[in-house]
Amino acid sequence: MPTTAISLPPTPKRGHYDAIIVGARCAGASTALLLARAGLKVLVIERRPYGSDTLSTHALMRPAVLQLSRWGLLAPLIEAGTPLIETTTFHYGDEEIAIPLDGGPDLPGLIAPRRTVLDRTLVDVARKAGAEFLHDMAVADLFADARGRVRGVEIRGAGAALRVTAGIVIGADGIGSLVAKRCNAQVLRADSVSAAHVYGYAPVEPGAGYHWYFRDGIAGSLIPTNDGLACIVASVPTRLFDQRFRLGHARARMEVLEALSPALAGQADRAAKDARLQAFRGVPGYIRQSYGPGWALVGDAGFFRDPITAHGISDALRDAESLARAVLDGSEGAFATRQQERDLVANQILETTDAIAGFDWTLADIGERHRRFSAVMKAEVQALVGQPMPVCGAASAAGRPTYRAPANQDEPRAPAGASNLYRNRTGARL
Ligand SMILES: Cc1cc2nc3c(=O)[nH]c(=O)nc-3n(C[C@H](O)[C@H](O)[C@H](O)COP(=O)(O)OP(=O)(O)OC[C@H]3O[C@@H](n4cnc5c(N)ncnc54)[C@H](O)[C@@H]3O)c2cc1C
Numbered sequence: 001m002p003t004t005a006i007s008l009p010p011t012p013k014r015g016h017y018d019a020i021i022v023g024a025r026c027a028g029a030s031t032a033l034l035l036a037r038a039g040l041k042v043l044v045i046e047r048r049p050y051g052s053d054t055l056s057t058h059a060l061m062r063p064a065v066l067q068l069s070r071w072g073l074l075a076p077l078i079e080a081g082t083p084l085i086e087t088t089t090f091h092y093g094d095e096e097i098a099i100p101l102d103g104g105p106d107l108p109g110l111i112a113p114r115r116t117v118l119d120r121t122l123v124d125v126a127r128k129a130g131a132e133f134l135h136d137m138a139v140a141d142l143f144a145d146a147r148g149r150v151r152g153v154e155i156r157g158a159g160a161a162l163r164v165t166a167g168i169v170i171g172a173d174g175i176g177s178l179v180a181k182r183c184n185a186q187v188l189r190a191d192s193v194s195a196a197h198v199y200g201y202a203p204v205e206p207g208a209g210y211h212w213y214f215r216d217g218i219a220g221s222l223i224p225t226n227d228g229l230a231c232i233v234a235s236v237p238t239r240l241f242d243q244r245f246r247l248g249h250a251r252a253r254m255e256v257l258e259a260l261s262p263a264l265a266g267q268a269d270r271a272a273k274d275a276r277l278q279a280f281r282g283v284p285g286y287i288r289q290s291y292g293p294g295w296a297l298v299g300d301a302g303f304f305r306d307p308i309t310a311h312g313i314s315d316a317l318r319d320a321e322s323l324a325r326a327v328l329d330g331s332e333g334a335f336a337t338r339q340q341e342r343d344l345v346a347n348q349i350l351e352t353t354d355a356i357a358g359f360d361w362t363l364a365d366i367g368e369r370h371r372r373f374s375a376v377m378k379a380e381v382q383a384l385v386g387q388p389m390p391v392c393g394a395a396s397a398a399g400r401p402t403y404r405a406p407a408n409q410d411e412p413r414a415p416a417g418a419s420n421l422y423r424n425r426t427g428a429r430l
Helices: 028-038 062-070 074-078 115-128 178-182 238-244 249-260 262-268 311-329 332-357 366-385 423-430
Strands: 016-022 043-044 087-092 095-100 132-136 140-144 150-157 160-171 187-189 195-201 210-217 218-224 230-239 279-282 284-290 295-299
Touching: 016 028, 016 150, 028 043, 028 115, 028 311, 043 115, 062 074, 062 160, 062 311, 062 366, 087 366, 115 132, 140 160, 140 178, 140 279, 160 178, 178 295, 187 332, 187 423, 195 238, 195 249, 210 249, 218 249, 218 262, 230 238, 230 249, 230 262, 249 262, 284 332, 295 311, 311 332, 311 366, 332 366
Parallel strands: 016 043, 016 160, 043 132, 087 210, 160 295
Antiparallel strands: 087 095, 140 150, 150 160, 187 284, 195 230, 195 279, 210 218, 218 230
C-alpha cells in the first residue's frame, strides 16, 4: 500500500545553545555570524521564510558599508548584482548639490541591496560559520529560572511547541520585539516625531547615484538597487499621510513626487503597470534598555529611528558587533559599556534624524541639518575603523572562545522599571 511522506517541521539540533537569537535579519543574522565565527553554538529563529522581503528602502550609509566590508560581505553583495553607488545628490527645491563618494579601498562606494539579497547573504554566511537557522518558526515565549534569569525560548511552528535553553536569549525581533515585551525592557527614550514613507520600484539607468529631494513639508528619494531597479520613495509627516494618502497611495505618492521634481515622477512612472507600492505610516523613535539577566536586545528591538536618514541598517550592524563583543566578554561591565556606547550614538542619531523627519525645517536650514547628521556619521565611521573584530582575542588557545555566561545574569539587579520578566510575566509558570 503506498505511503504518504509526512514532512515534519525542522527542529533544533541541540537542546542547549550558547546564544539563541530571535529574528534573522540584519541585526539577528549579523550577531549570529559574529558569534558563530567566534566559535559559539548559536540558534536563530525567524518566523518569516528564508530569503523573504521586508519593509525597507535599502539605502546603506557609510557605516553599514564599512561593516559589511570589514566582515568580508561587500564583495559577495556586489557580485550578487548590487550596483555600486558613487555619487549622492541633494535636491533642495531647485538647487542641486552632488557629492562624489570617495571612501578609499574599504569604501569603493555605497550600496542599496534588496533585503532579499542582504538578509539572505547574512544568513548564508552565518550558516557557513556554523550558526543554525530555523525559518518559518516563531518564538512564542521566553522562560526564566527561579531567580528571574532568562533561560531559553519556547518555539512554535506547524502545531508543535518545544523549549530550548541558552546562555543568553537575544531579541533581534524588530520594533514589536517579543523579547523586549517579555523582559519588560525599560523605554529609556520615546520621541514623538514620525514620518510616513511610500515606495515602489521602477527601472533606472546603470550608474545612477542616490538622490534625496526636499521641498517645504515633503521629501523623496531615488535609491538604485538590484535588478536594474530604483526604489522611489515619497516621504511626508504622518499627519499628512493620514489626511492625503487615505484615499489611495498611488495617486498621493505621485502628487508628492511631481511636486518634488517632475523628473523624479517621470522616473517613477516607468514602473511596471502591476508594480505594487509599500507604505509605512511611521513610528516615533525610541531607545530601550538593551540587556538584563539572560537577555539582550539588538537592532530595532532596542533602538528605532525614522527611516528618513536611511540609518537603521547601519545601526543594526554596529549594534550586532558591539553585542557580539559583550557576549564574548560575558561580564556585566561589558554589557553596561555596550549600552552606554550605544546610547551615546543612538541619542545623537535620533536627535539629528528627528530634526529631518520632523519636517519643521525650511529649504534655508535643511542643508545644515544634513551636515549635522553627516558629522554624527563621520564620528561613527571613525570609531568603527578603530574597532578590533569581536572574534580576535576572543578565541582561547584551544581555538574555542573564552565564553562565560554573562555575569549579570545570575545576580539580577532590579533598577526601577528595568527587566522584571520573572516578576511580571513568566514567573508564575516557573
Ligand atoms: C519603510 C522603511 C524604510 C527603511 N529604509 C531604510 C534604509 O533605506 N536604510 C536603512 O539603513 N534602514 C532602513 N530602514 C530601517 C531598517 O529596515 C531597520 O532598521 C532594520 O531592518 C532593522 O533590522 P532588525 O534586524 O533589527 O529588525 P527587522 O528587520 O525588523 O527584523 C526582525 C525580524 O524578527 C522576526 N521576528 C519578530 N518576532 C519574532 C518571533 N517572535 N519569532 C521569530 N521571529 C520573529 C521578524 O519576522 C523579522 O524578520 C527602513 C525601515 C522602514 C520601516
